[in-house]
Amino acid sequence: MRAMIVKEFRELRRDHRTVAMLVALPLLMLVIFGYAANFTVDELKVAVVGDQADQVQQLVAEAPQDAPTTLDLTDVDAEAGSGQARDMLRDDEVDVAILSGDASDAAGGRPTVLVDGSNLFAAQSASVLVAQLGDRVDSEILYNPDLETSWVMVPAIIGLILTFIGTIITSIGLVREREAGTLEQLAVMPLSPTSVVLGKISPYFLLACFDMVLVTLLGVWLFGVPFRGSALLFGIGAAIFLFAVLGIGVLISTVSQTTGQAVQVALMTMLPQILLSGMIFPLDAMAAGVRWIGYLLPLTWFVKLSQGVMLRGAGWESMWLPVVVLTAMAVLVFGVAVVRLRRDIAPARGAR
Amino acid sequence: MYGARDLTVELGGATALSDVSVAVPSGEVTAVVGGDGAGKTTLLRALLGRVAAVRGTVDVPPAPRIGHEPFTSGVWPTLTVRENVEFVGSAYGMSAAGIRTRAADLLATAGLDDVRDRLGRDLSGGMRQKLGFCLAMLHTPDLLLLDEPSTGVDPVSRVELWRLITQAARSGAAVLMTTTYLDEAERAATVVALQDGQVLATGRPTDVVGTVPGTVSVGDDPPGGHDRTWRRGRSFHTWTPDGATAPGRPVTPDLEDTLIALTLARQEETR
Incomplete structure (x- = not known):
């Protein structure tokens, strides 16, 4: 048995990814759950309007x-x-708006409190406050009047599904080619590296687009999630986001030799996205130390976009930031990924 | 004539090929032999333009006129035989009708007619190598590069594969194949023996045999104290340098004996 244990440790020592997973994952989990796992939003951004605002x-x-x-x-x-x-x-x-005096349409000049229901946990905190005020104020929850979790989750899940297809499925598809030795074969065929890369990625892009439409329609149909904003804005944002996650998939495939390795790395990129994108734990409730990580992840920005467009009907004037950030991420990640993949299949310089 | 001249290739800082010159004439089979790590695959990859040469030149036709069967056979495991052929044919710009005619011909010769709808991964090792050969030959290339097409293939399939390879050469292609089977190399027009990235010997198999210095001898028992003896079947073969007395009875070496003797002679030189 001793021989077996020694052999196992020797093998493990050479499998840097697994060692990284063994060391990094527990730390990551501890930090994320410690600092980020918090459903309670304890600070609400408030606007006050109307002639009694002061x-x-x-x-x-x-x-x-x-x-x-x-x-x-x-x-x-x-x-x-x-x-x-x-x-x-x-x-x-803002999370909450208070309409005072002439701005309020409540009887008896009472202020009206408007709450953004698309920000689920902030809205819940606000509701508790409003309830304490009793009859002194009128209140209205906008965008998600019943504070349905599914309304907030479905737009985020769309992003998660796109991430899944873009990252895991794409990287597996590419690595399989490497494993079978056929990537080398593609490289010597009279196909340009660009057409190999695009030909390889396009099917996944189209499948992910199909899935996006399907999940969006199903979400609207099964859970009654509203789609209030522009489908065009949503589609453009989703396509850009897809490029970013496809890029991550291609990037993973260029650093993986086997399907197992690719899945391992892909899961390591997906876990933080799920936990830190604001789809489960609200970004506002996270400690600043981990919140910034969330802002480096494409899913965070897609969730902002999809919730904004679907639930609040937000337009370009407020959604330009997620679109710009996603575009920058897509250009960077996809660009680096394609350059790396091209390098794998392009002929060596000076040989011919 | 296709081939490489004074080719030097470095991989990861180490010299993988050193001043290797190989001629690959059209209509002939040229066999590259050598042990593991001798540089056979690197030579093929250099000819394919997949690794850069530090020095020297390669002379090959443009990519669309080269056919290549990698060591892994280059068959897509999740495509059927027919789909593999269709994909490779269209990648080389062949017409649908052209692919059909050519594939029918090649697959029939290779005995793959009955498995057209079988997935690449479900083919036996021999069948997969034969399909890999058909894929490399599909577009009737001018230069055919085969990386150990017969390794892991059963003896009957090896015979069929060899028939396909000689047919390809007869129809005018320049064929360069690597192999670890010396009986196979003996049937090639030219043999190039590689050892540690250098050409150990090159020429017609019969000429290569004549280049052995010293004597190769055979005995039924191991001659004691000799580190230049190897076993073949039931007998013991020994190489003795010029000027020394050879144990057993001297023989005319075959290609296998020749390459072992040349390797030993090279070691003797560098010692």
């Missing part, structure tokens, strides 16, 4: 500071009305 601001400022949820008054505007407040909620600038 009084409301006063009241908010006098609220006890030891309350579980603190309010961060990001915008106080006596001139603004209900329309502007709703725009701010739609554009995800």
Whole structure:
């Protein structure tokens, strides 16, 4: 048995990926779950509008500071009305908007509290606060009035499915070619490296597009998730996002020799995306130390985009940032991946 | 004439080929022999333009006129025989009708007619190598590069494979194949023996046999104290350098004896 144990350790020592997984994964899990696993949003961004905005601001400022949820008054505007407040909620600038005085349409001049329901956990915290205020305020939850989890999850799941196809399936497809020795064969055929790369990736791109449409339609149909925004904006964003995750898949295939290795690496890239993209744990509730990692992941930005477009009907004016960030990620990752793959199949310089 | 001249290739800092010159004439089979790590595959990869030469030149037709069967046979495991042929044919720009006629001809000769709808991964080793050969030959290339096409193939399939290879040469292709089977190499027009990335001997098999210095002798018992003896079947073969007394009875070496003797002679020189 001793011989067996020694042999196993020797083999393990040479399998750097597994060692990395053994060391890095527990640390990653600990850090992520420790700092990121938190459903409670304890700070809400609030806008106050209407001619009594200043009084409301006063009241908010006098609220006890030891309350579980603190309010961060990001915008106080006596001139603004209900329309502007709703725009701010739609554009995800604030979690809660308070309509005071003439801006409120509630009876008896009571303020109305508007809550963004697409931000599920922030909305839940806000609901608790509103409930404490009782009859003194009117409230309305926008975009997800029943605070359905499925409404928030379906747009995020679309991104997760695209990530799955783009990363795992694509990398397996490419590595299989390497394993069978046929990548070498493709390299010596009179096909340009570009046409090999594009020919290899296009089917996965099309399949992922088909899956995206299917899952979106099913989500809308089965769970009644609304699709309020522009399908064009959603489609463009999803296509760009797909390039980024396909790029990750191709990149993984260029550093993997076997299917097993590819799956191992792909899972290691997917896990942080699932946990840190805001699809499960709200980004606002994460410690700043891990939140920035979330902002480096494409899924985070796609979730922002899909939830914004589907639930809040957000348009280009507020969704340009996710689109720009995803484009930058796609260009970078896909570019590096294609260059690396091309290098694998392009002829050696100076040989011919 | 296709081939390589004074080719030097370095892989990962080590010299994989050193001043290797190989001529691959059309209409003939040229066999590259040598042990594992001798540089056979590197030579093929250099001819394919897959590894860069530090020095020397390669002379090959343009990529569309080269056929290549890699060591792994180059068969797509999850495509059927027919789909493999269709894919490779269209990658080389052949018409659908052209692929059909050519494939019918090749697959019939290779005895793969009945397995057209079988997946590449479900073929036996011999069948897979024969299909790999058909794929390499599909577009009637001018230069055919085969990397150990017969390794791991049963004796009957080896005979069939060899028939296919000589047919390809007869129809005008320049064929360069690597092999570890010396009986196979003996049937080639030219043999190139590689050892540690250098050409040990080259020429017609009969000429190569004549280049052995010293004596090869055979005995029924191992001559004691000799580190230049190897066993073949029931007898013991020994190489003795010029000027020394050979044990047993001297024989005319065959290719296998020749290559072993040449390797020993080379070791003697560098010692």
